[in-house]
Amino acid sequence: xxxxxxxxxxxxxxxxxxxxxxxxxxxxxxxxxxxxxxxxxxxxxxxxxxxxxxxxxxxxxxxxxxxxxxxxxxxxxxxxxxxxxxxxxxxxxxxxxxxxxxxxxxxxxxxxxxxxxxxxxxxxxxxxxxxxxxxxxxxxxxxxxxxxxxxxxxxxxxxxxxxxxxxxxxxxxxxxxxxxxxxxxxxxx
Amino acid sequence: xxxxxxxxxxxxxxxxxxxxxxxxxxxxxxxxxxxxxxxxxxxxxxxxxxxxxxxxxxxxxxxxxxxxxxxxxxxxxxxxxxxxxxxxxxxxxxxxxxxxxxxxxxxxxxxxxxxxxxxxxxxxxxxxxxxxxxxxxxxxxxxxxxxxxxxxxxxxxxxxxxxxxxxxxxxxxxxxxxxxxxxxxxxxxxxxxxxxxxxxxxxxxxxxxxxxxxxxxxxxxxxxxxxxxxxxxxxxxxxxxxxxxxxxxxxxxxxxxxxxxxxxxxxxxxxxxxxxxxxxxxxxxxxxxxxxxxxxxxxxxxxxxxxxxxxxxxxxxxxxxxxxxxxxxxxxxxxxxxxxxxxxxxxxxxxxxxxxxxxxxxxxxxxxxxxxxxxxxxxxxxxxxxxxxxxxxxxxxxxxxxxxxxxxxxxxxxxxxxxxxxxxxxxxxxxxxxxxxxxxxxxxxxxxxxxxxxxxxxxxxxxxxxxxxxxxxxxxxxxxxxxxxxxxxxxxxxxxxxxxxxxxxxxxxxxxxxxxxxxxxxxxxxxxxxxxxxxxxxxxxxxxxxxxxxxxxxxxxxxxxxxxxxxxxxxxxxxxxxxxxxxxxxxxxxxxxxxxxxxxxxxxxxxxxxxxxxxxxxxxxxxxxxxxxxxxxxxxxxxxxxxxxxxxxxxxxxxxxxxxxxxxxxxxxxxxxxxxxxxxxxxxxxxxxxxxxxxxxxxxxxxxxxxxxxxxxxxxxxxxxxxxxxxxxxxxxxxxxxxxxxxxxxxxxxxxxxxxxxxxxxxxxxxxxxxxxxxxxxxxxxxxxxxxxx
Numbered sequence: 018x019x020x021x022x023x024x025x026x027x028x029x030x031x032x033x034x035x036x037x038x039x040x041x042x043x044x045x046x047x048x049x050x051x052x053x054x055x056x057x058x059x060x061x062x063x064x065x066x067x068x069x070x071x072x073x074x075x076x077x078x079x080x081x082x083x084x085x086x087x088x089x090x091x092x093x094x095x096x097x098x099x100x101x102x103x104x105x106x107x108x109x110x111x112x113x114x115x116x117x118x119x120x121x122x123x124x125x126x127x128x129x130x131x132x133x134x135x136x137x138x139x140x141x142x143x144x145x146x147x148x149x150x151x152x153x154x155x156x157x158x159x160x161x162x163x164x165x166x167x168x169x170x171x172x173x174x175x176x177x178x179x180x181x182x183x184x185x186x187x188x189x190x191x192x193x194x195x196x197x198x199x200x201x202x203x204x205x206x
Numbered sequence: 207x208x209x210x211x212x213x214x215x216x217x218x219x220x221x222x223x224x225x226x227x228x229x230x231x232x233x234x235x236x237x238x239x240x241x242x243x244x245x246x247x248x249x250x251x252x253x254x255x256x257x258x259x260x261x262x263x264x265x266x267x268x269x270x271x272x273x274x275x276x277x278x279x280x281x282x283x284x285x286x287x288x289x290x291x292x293x294x295x296x297x298x299x300x301x302x303x304x305x306x307x308x309x310x311x312x313x314x315x316x317x318x319x320x321x322x323x324x325x326x327x328x329x330x331x332x333x334x335x336x337x338x339x340x341x342x343x344x345x346x347x348x349x350x351x352x353x354x355x356x357x358x359x360x361x362x363x364x365x366x367x368x369x370x371x372x373x374x375x376x377x378x379x380x381x382x383x384x385x386x387x388x389x390x391x392x393x394x395x396x397x398x399x400x401x402x403x404x405x406x407x408x409x410x411x412x413x414x415x416x417x418x419x420x421x422x423x424x425x426x427x428x429x430x431x432x433x434x435x436x437x438x439x440x441x442x443x444x445x446x447x448x449x450x451x452x453x454x455x456x457x458x459x460x461x462x463x464x465x466x467x468x469x470x471x472x473x474x475x476x477x478x479x480x481x482x483x484x485x486x487x488x489x490x491x492x493x494x495x496x497x498x499x500x501x502x503x504x505x506x507x508x509x510x511x512x513x514x515x516x517x518x519x520x521x522x523x524x525x526x527x528x529x530x531x532x533x534x535x536x537x538x539x540x541x542x543x544x545x546x547x548x549x550x551x552x553x554x555x556x557x558x559x560x561x562x563x564x565x566x567x568x569x570x571x572x573x574x575x576x577x578x579x580x581x582x583x584x585x586x587x588x589x590x591x592x593x594x595x596x597x598x599x600x601x602x603x604x605x606x607x608x609x610x611x612x613x614x615x616x617x618x619x620x621x622x623x624x625x626x627x628x629x630x631x632x633x634x635x636x637x638x639x640x641x642x643x644x645x646x647x648x649x650x651x652x653x654x655x656x657x658x659x660x661x662x663x664x665x666x667x668x669x670x671x672x673x674x675x676x677x678x679x680x681x682x683x684x685x686x687x688x689x690x691x692x693x694x695x696x697x698x699x700x701x702x703x704x705x706x707x708x709x710x711x712x713x714x715x716x717x718x719x720x721x722x723x724x725x726x727x728x729x730x731x732x733x734x735x736x737x738x739x740x741x742x743x744x745x746x747x748x749x750x751x752x753x754x755x756x757x758x759x760x761x762x763x764x765x766x767x768x769x770x771x772x773x774x775x776x777x778x779x780x781x782x783x784x785x786x787x788x789x790x791x792x793x794x795x796x797x798x799x800x801x802x803x804x805x806x807x808x809x810x811x812x813x814x815x816x817x818x819x820x821x822x823x824x825x826x827x828x829x830x831x832x833x834x835x836x837x838x839x840x841x842x843x844x845x846x847x848x849x850x851x852x853x854x855x856x857x858x859x860x861x862x863x864x865x866x867x868x869x870x871x872x873x874x875x876x877x878x879x880x881x882x883x884x885x886x887x888x889x890x891x892x893x894x895x896x897x898x899x900x901x902x903x904x905x906x907x908x909x910x911x912x913x914x915x916x917x918x919x920x921x922x923x924x925x926x927x928x929x930x931x932x933x934x935x936x937x938x939x940x941x942x943x944x945x946x947x948x949x950x951x952x953x954x955x956x957x958x959x960x961x962x963x964x965x966x967x968x969x970x971x972x973x974x975x976x977x978x979x980x981x982x983x984x985x986x987x988x989x990x991x992x993x994x995x996x
Binding site: 052053055058083164174188191193 | 653654
């Protein structure tokens with residue numbers, strides 16, 4: 018019976034000792050900031066002194082609030098310079114992160130010929146491959162327009178870009194899509 | 207019910223009217239290891255009866271007259287034993303008998319029995335020694351697949367978790383060395399944090415064992431046990447050296463044990479594993495490497511009236527996640543499905559890059575067993591588990607070294623069980639289980655946690671009683687549980703601390719019946735109640751690799767409402783088993799039927815436009831489902847030849863509209879032909895085998911909605927997709943056949959095993975692999991296993 022007491026004392030001591038390992042956690046700090054979430058994409062089309070701004074904004078990430086999309090109207094037969102800026106929660110600038118990791122990012126563009134008749138990238142990474150934050154387009158001569166799709170791909174295999182149309186995304190490029198947005202662009206004189 | 211009653215009644219009747227009404231019943235164990243011994247020859251004189259113990263080490267002789275008998279026990283490799291007994295009229299003589307091995311080599315016997323027999327009317331299947339040894343070096347899930355009716359739910363070849371009769375994760379329980387495993391088991395890509403080398407006895411309870419083990423045992427229980435500590439004061443042990451060709455994996459394991467002093471003994475066991483990228487027949491599955499470093503130590507003491515044990519183990523693993531299956535947002539999924547091979551394929555490497563998981567799991571346990579003179583045997587155990595899980599993603603802005611998920615789970619369990627001494631024909635136990643756990647998100651990930659912080663405190667009290675006769679047994683059990691859960695959730699940046707109290711009761715009844723020597727019938731009906739896991743209530747986020755947003759039960763229209771009513775999951779499972787054994791034939795059939803009310807299950811409820819494109823939203827809802835099926839196994843021996851066949855089939859659907867439930871196992875049929883010779887010159891246990899596995903296509907799968915349809919979806923199309931219920935993005939993979947061969951032999955304690963898996967290098971995909979959208983299963987794999995017992 019004496020042994021029994023010893024054993025139970027041992028067990029009890031163990032329980033107390035191990036229980037004491039419990040860490041202090043009076044402040045369960047949550048990560049309120051989504052550091053990587055992209056919440057806003059602003060696309061500026063400029064031709065001379067004229068600037069048209071289109072925005073795609075979704076503050077709650079995967080949440081249920083619908084995005085706010087501001088489409089725009091461009092003039093036919095005009096050459097525009099495109100500048101893209103990307104922001105995260107609380108307006109944090111993400112564009113810079115993309116430029117710093119230019120080799121690992123590219124924005125791909127999808128559009129019908131009723132919208133743009135020519136497209137060219139105006140920026141490139143250290144390997145001479147496009148990034149896509151800056152581009153130049155020429156609009157169609159007819160009024161109308163179409164959908165402009167923009168996909169920011171993280172870790173694309175840029176060598177799989179089609180040589181004639183490097184802005185067109187194809188499955189061989191792979192990677193992960195950080196944003197995939199569509200603007201409804203109108204062409205009107 | 208009526209027929210069961212008649213059966214019982216008929217049996218009692220038969221017993222009453224027999225001339226000689228006594229019986230002899232024995233359970234034979236190996237002395238040192240206390241493992242049940244099958245195939246012991248039992249000769250009872252002067253009757254001249256010769257019997258053999260069954261696979262559970264038991265024998266029984268009915269309708270014996272009063273008088274004196276001599277029982278002779280013999281088995282190859284053991285010292286023979288003689289027992290004299292005086293039998294009175296109507297006496298049901300029962301004895302546990304221990305045979306001493308005449309050579310002290312461990313693992314020279316087939317481990318079939320289990321010391322713990324908590325519910326004997328339960329259908330429990332054991333992994334044979336040979337099957338366990340052949341699967342050394344594989345994951346726990348893969349090892350358990352040898353048991354009929356057990357599948358794996360996997361995330362590639364490196365991560366797999368067991369499925370019993372269609373249920374997995376938080377619906378099955380893993381009892382590792384007597385302790386309920388508490389890790390992040392809610393996650394589909396979270397494998398059990400257990401080193402399989404530490405287990406020497408592996409079994410699965412297929413019935414619902416909620417009364418004995420609590421709510422997690424709704425689908426069944428996986429039991430992993432080491433052997434009892436040695437009694438011999440000589441150092442013994444074993445070493446394994448294993449190589450797999452497919453992922454160029456090397457695996458080293460060592461175990462040592464020794465008894466010392468007065469009743470003391472220790473054991474140390476460790477294993478190290480390193481594997482590189484797996485390979486499908488035509489390409490490398492990039493970033494699927496893994497490494498593990500585990501150890502466990504035990505110290506025990508045994509005295510006449512009590513025994514005590516301290517156990518400590520550490521599991522440490524790092525597992526790569528297929529690069530091409532990373533974020534799995536729906537656009538990436540579209541891309542993957544349209545491609546013949548993953549978009550990212552690189553040359554073989556051992557290096558593990560992001561995405562990857564890093565897991566450390568500690569278990570410390572103190573246990574003791576005390577024999578109380580007039581009461582019974584009291585078992586007490588306390589355990590602390592510490593689980594640390596970090597998941598690393600491919601991130602922007604140099605954040606890849608910061609984990610995207612960092613969870614620490616601490617669990618304390620205390621169990622007290624009193625197994626009372628047999629009183630008349632009653633045997634039973636009374637028990638108490640207490641659990642306290644704390645889940646903590648380590649701050650600094652820069653990502654909203656998928657699972658909030660929470661604490662759980664639960665207590666359960668159970669009573670199980672058996673009315674035991676040599677040829678039949680009736681069992682019943684009751685349990686009462688209480689759980690308090692406190693969650694620290696965040697809604698619109700505001701902290702909420704909802705509390706939940708759950709109370710529930712569970713019942714089980716069972717019956718076991720032996721007809722002649724060779725038929726055993728078991729039937730069991732059990733209820734289990736399960737409160738939802740915090741993950742099922744609160745999780746919200748992208749379901750990795752599956753291309754959908756998942757939302758917990760407490761979400762309403764996309765936002766969290768902690769007061770939203772929900773129900774407890776209630777299951778009623780009936781399972782019966784008929785075993786037949788005669789001469790060279792042995793077979794077993796287990797049909798089962800499980801009704802689960804308020805089954806928590808994800809179904810599409812919305813198609814949501816986000817900055818990453820359109821996503822289907824799968825919300826957890828509660829529906830009544832039915833899971834029913836049959837497991838069958840048969841063995842046939844002819845000389846040195848053996849044929850074994852295993853079959854299992856499951857049909858699962860939502861009761862109301864007969865809708866299929868996603869990720870349920872398809873039909874599976876496995877056949878193995880083996881040639882075995884116990885002793886061949888100086889070689890022992892030489893065997894050759896051919897195994898063929900057939901897995902059918904899951905025809906009862908949800909309909910297919912191609913992910914391309916979500917591209918630019920109209921409101922009408924959205925409504926139409928949602929109105930038609932559950933869906934999957936790709937048809938269930940086709941049926942496949944897999945061949946494997948192997949050979950094994952032992953020379954002076956030195957065993958060599960050679961196996962070739964997926965012999966034909968078959969290209970296939972499996973419905974229960976979460977990467978079925980991305981890549982093929984692994985190709986041919988040569989396995990070489992060397993082991994030495996000293």
